[in-house]
Amino acid sequence: MNKRVLGSAVAVFMLAGCTGGPAPDEAPPPPSKSQRDACGAEALQGYLGQRATERTLARLETQSDAERVRVIGPNQAVTMDYRADRLNVKFDDQDNIVELTCG
Incomplete structure (x- = not known):
């Protein structure tokens, strides 16, 4: 009989762990306008269309307010983690920069 009581108690505690917390399909709120450009990407839009060479990427890193730069190829x-202090540099098949965003 003690095993039954113990088993019931374990079941109650296990079910209690299933309640509370945010629903898994709730998305975090979108970043505010100041967060969307925390890395300074808007000021660098003149680099769009330029080749993503090491020299260009180094200039982007020094001219941005970003703590780090993420280079994204085609x-x-x-x-999907969002980092307001990170500059994302996306380039195409011809190594031309096609997008500069924070995140």
Whole structure:
């Protein structure tokens, strides 16, 4: 009989762990306008269309307010984590810069 009581108590505690917390399909709120350009990407839009050479990427890094730069090639998988202090540099098949964003 003690095993039954113990088993019931374990079941109650396990079910209690299933309640509370945010629903898994709730998305975080979108970043504010100041967060969307925290890395200074808007001031760098003149680089669009330029070749993504090491020299160009180094200039982007020094001219931006970004703590880090993420270079994203065509069809490259990237994580979905948002970092306001990161400059994303996306380039196409011809190594031309096609997008500069924070995140």
